[in-house]
Amino acid sequence: MAESKHQVWLHRFAVVTALATAVLIGVGGLVTSKGAGMSVPDWPTSYGYNMFALPFKYWKGGAFFEHTHRLAASLIGFLTTIMMVWLWLKEPRRWMRWLGVIAFFAVVLQGVLGGLRVVLFKDQIGIFHAALAQAFLVLVCALALFTSRWWRQLPGQTVTSAQAALRPLLLGTTIIIFAQLVLGATMRHQHAGLAIPDFPLAYGKLWPATDAASVARYNQERIEITAPNAITATQIILQMAHRIMAVIILGAVTLCAWQSRRKLGGKHPLARVSTVWLGLILTQVALGAWTIWSNKAADVATAHVVVGALSLVTGAMLTIVGYRCLSPLTAAQTVSAKRTSSLPHGATQMG
Amino acid sequence: MKRIITLAALGVVAVWQVANAADITGTVTLKGTPPPEKEITPLKDDPTCGKMYTTTPTTHFYVVGSKGELADVVVMLKGVTGKSTGASAAPLVITQHGCQYEPGIAAVQTGQTITVKNEDPTLHNVHVIPTVTGNDEENKAQMAGGPDLSFSFAKPENFVKFKCDVHAWMFAWVTVVDSPYYAVTDKDGKFTIKNVPPGKYTVTALHRKAAPTGVDQEVEVKDANVTADFTLEVK
Numbered sequence: 001m002a003e004s005k006h007q008v009w010l011h012r013f014a015v016v017t018a019l020a021t022a023v024l025i026g027v028g029g030l031v032t033s034k035g036a037g038m039s040v041p042d043w044p045t046s047y048g049y050n051m052f053a054l055p056f057k058y059w060k061g062g063a064f065f066e067h068t069h070r071l072a073a074s075l076i077g078f079l080t081t082i083m084m085v086w087l088w089l090k091e092p093r094r095w096m097r098w099l100g101v102i103a104f105f106a107v108v109l110q111g112v113l114g115g116l117r118v119v120l121f122k123d124q125i126g127i128f129h130a131a132l133a134q135a136f137l138v139l140v141c142a143l144a145l146f147t148s149r150w151w152r153q154l155p156g157q158t159v160t161s162a163q164a165a166l167r168p169l170l171l172g173t174t175i176i177i178f179a180q181l182v183l184g185a186t187m188r189h190q191h192a193g194l195a196i197p198d199f200p201l202a203y204g205k206l207w208p209a210t211d212a213a214s215v216a217r218y219n220q221e222r223i224e225i226t227a228p229n230a231i232t233a234t235q236i237i238l239q240m241a242h243r244i245m246a247v248i249i250l251g252a253v254t255l256c257a258w259q260s261r262r263k264l265g266g267k268h269p270l271a272r273v274s275t276v277w278l279g280l281i282l283t284q285v286a287l288g289a290w291t292i293w294s295n296k297a298a299d300v301a302t303a304h305v306v307v308g309a310l311s312l313v314t315g316a317m318l319t320i321v322g323y324r325c326l327s328p329l330t331a332a333q334t335v336s337a338k339r340t341s342s343l344p345h346g347a348t349q350m351g
Numbered sequence: 352m353k354r355i356i357t358l359a360a361l362g363v364v365a366v367w368q369v370a371n372a373a374d375i376t377g378t379v380t381l382k383g384t385p386p387p388e389k390e391i392t393p394l395k396d397d398p399t400c401g402k403m404y405t406t407t408p409t410t411h412f413y414v415v416g417s418k419g420e421l422a423d424v425v426v427m428l429k430g431v432t433g434k435s436t437g438a439s440a441a442p443l444v445i446t447q448h449g450c451q452y453e454p455g456i457a458a459v460q461t462g463q464t465i466t467v468k469n470e471d472p473t474l475h476n477v478h479v480i481p482t483v484t485g486n487d488e489e490n491k492a493q494m495a496g497g498p499d500l501s502f503s504f505a506k507p508e509n510f511v512k513f514k515c516d517v518h519a520w521m522f523a524w525v526t527v528v529d530s531p532y533y534a535v536t537d538k539d540g541k542f543t544i545k546n547v548p549p550g551k552y553t554v555t556a557l558h559r560k561a562a563p564t565g566v567d568q569e570v571e572v573k574d575a576n577v578t579a580d581f582t583l584e585v586k
Contacts, residue, residue: 038478039516041490047474048492060473061397061517121480121488217586220560223389223410226519229512230563 007147010086014144017079021137022309024072028133029305031069032188033298035226036062037126043115046070073111080107083143096146103143106136123189130185134178134309138316145317157325163263164328166256166270167319173252174315180245181308187238188301193227195235199292202240210236227296246285253281256318270322277314283307372546374576375428375532379540379556381421383585385413391520399473400450400518411455412560413585420540421558421583423456425509425526427533428544429553429567432507434530437463442501444468445513445523447475447493452513452523454535456559461507461529467500469493475515483508486527490516509557509565524559547572556581 031037039062040046046054046067051074059067080103087100110132117125145151187195202208203218210233219230257278260271287304294300388409394400395407414422437460446453448470459465467477477500478490485506493500504511507529515521526533534542544554549572555565561583570579 035519036516038490038514039476041476041478041492047494058474060399062519063474063476063517066516118490121490216563219563220585221386223386223412225389225391225410226393228522 007090008149010083010090011144011147011149013079013086014083014140014147017076017083018137018140018144020072020079021076021140022306022313024069024076025133025137025309026302026306027065027069027072028130029302030298031062031065032126032130033296033301033305034062034065035191036065038118038121039063039066040070041118043070043118070114073114077107077111080104080140083140087143091147093146096143099139099143099146103136103139106132106139110136123191126189127182127185130189131178131182134181134312137309138313141313141317142320145320151324154321154325156327158329159326161328164326166259166263167322167326169252169256169259170315170319170322173249173256174312174319176245176249176252177308177312177315180242180249181312183238183242183245184305184308187235187242188305190229190235190238191227192229192231192235193222193224194292194296195231195239197222197292197295199243199289202236202243207240208236243288246288250281250285253278253315270318270326273314273318273321277311277318280307280311280314284311371574372548373572373574375544375547375552375554375570375572375579376576377426377542377579377581379421379424379426379536379542379558379581379583380419381413381415381561381585382419382582385415385560385585388412394450394518394520397450397518400471403449403471408449408451414538416539420536420538421561422536422538422540423454423558424536424540424542424562424581424583425456425458425533425557426536426542426544426579426581427458427526427528427555427557428530428547429555429565431532431552432529434532435460435462435528436531437461437503440531442466443525445525447471447477447515447521450475450515450518450521452521455523456535457523458526458528458533458535459504460531460533461505461527462503465502465525467493467502467513469495469497469499471495474517475521476517477502478514478516480512480514481506481508481527482511486511510559510563526557547577549573554579556583558583561585 042048044051047058051070054067084100084104088097091097110129113125113129113132117129196202196208198204215231215233257274260268260274264271284304284307287300287307291301291304388411390407390409392407395404440460440463442464443457443459444466445457446468450471469475472495474492474494476490476492479502480488481504483506486504486508489502491500504527508527510524510526513523513525532544532547534544536542551569551571554568554570556562557565566581566583568579568581570577
């Protein structure tokens with residue numbers, strides 16, 4: 001009983017850590033959206049002060065966002081450390097204890113990458129920092145899931161091969177979403193504003209011209225206030241790839257939601273969450289369009305980052321639950337199932 | 352003895368060159384209608400910087416006169432290297448005033464000091480982002496009333512970006528030239544490259560928007576001033 005009570009609190013702590021991590025991704029997204037990532041030139045100090053003792057008079061403009069990001073990241077590091085120790089001391093499942101250790105090292109690496117991006121002036125580190133943030137969010141959400149009573153009580157379900165085919169579909173779609181987030185991070189860390197300023201067309205065409213003369217003309221026409229780097233043909237192609245990937249993801253998630261409903265029934269948790277997932281993707285598509293129409297307004301672009309992260313997490317959790325509870329029938333079970341399916345009210349699902 | 356003769360010969364050549372040097376002058380005009388500038392609303396909305404303005408400042412990518420005279424064009428002799436006198440030249444001064452850089456477009460020689468001042472009642476960070484190997488990226492904080500900052504670049508490079516990340520709309524662009532033969536056009540689109548030794552040169556005009564990679568013109572300098580006018584085009 002005592003252990004059960006303890007697990008409840010560990011689970012609640014993991015949920016709080018996961019929610020705080022999602023907020024941190026929003027704050028980090030805001031730093032990049034505001035172009036403020038380098039506003040505090042030193043690290044781990046801030047303007048020469050201990051990070052935790054920076055006078056409020058320096059919390060101005062971009063420095064406000066960057067410094068808040070550093071403090072919020074420190075909090076997540078602290079929470080993750082507590083979670084690792086808690087898991088190590090009290091968690092009976094060995095693999096869970098090691099997952100806590102992995103989370104700890106991931107958050108340390110993430111902090112160091114954030115600092116190195118500042119002192120080494122490397123945008124590439126910023127892109128990796130953004131991608132690792134998404135992966136770390138998935139990890140802490142998984143810890144929250146694994147520590148839940150619901151996960152422990154989740155029954156294994158033996159299903160037909162057609163139903164089990166949902167699992168690679170969910171996994172593949174989630175991997176595509178992660179690739180899309182990395183692509184988005186690459187675009188954001190070019191600091192060149194919008195490579196294509198219109199939507200749904202691109203420079204008034206289905207596919208924009210990317211020859212040198214056309215790109216020169218685009219740059220002559222661009223009047224940017226905060227991201228004045230000249231755009232390149234590569235950046236235009238990157239944004240077109242991002243748009244095409246968005247269409248693929250929308251199709252894949254629609255397929256996941258439809259197939260889950262059709263194969264598992266509308267009341268199955270996987271079917272219900274898949275519908276929520278589709279809602280998130282539709283919201284994300286709308287935010288992507290709004291990001292362009294608003295000329296990459298910082299709050300809209302950041303909302304696009306956050307909903308992207310939530311879409312990834314939803315896909316990852318669906319995949320994990322799918323692999324846990326949808327076990328394909330063995331060959332012998334398949335034969336038996338075929339026999340029973342000829343009977344009235346024959347069921348293919350075995351609890 | 353040989354060394355003295357060599358030095359004397361070099362001195363004679365140098366004196367002869369200065370005596371025969373001439374200026375390259377000209378006007379840069381813009382053909383076509385540039386896109387409208389935008390209001391820098393984040394500047395006006397900033398609680399500290401916004402107080403310094405009664406109206407919302409605008410971007411100034413194209414500073415064009417009534418007859419198309421184009422300011423902020425860097426004009427220089429292309430391919431003339433190893434002639435820098437930057438080490439002994441007076442520093443270029445860039446001032447942060449009203450949370451903007453003044454000037455926003457400038458040129459210096461390799462090795463020449465660039466002094467950045469902060470006249471604002473707020474902190475800035477001066478983040479210089481060159482892209483040519485040999486020129487180092489730097490990022491330094493500068494408090495209100497803080498001491499001047501100094502930068503210099505070893506290699507020639509067009510449009511090195513100076514940026515304040517605290518105030519994301521603040522940019523300056525400095526072109527680094529490996530000789531003293533350059534100028535930046537004034538509000539009338541005029542420039543003068545002084546004391547150019549006799550010879551045939553390619554003069555190039557660079558503008559951040561209208562000619563980011565430069566527009567070239569061949570000139571020959573003899574013993575009289577030479578005119579080289581440019582027309583840049585917005586398509």
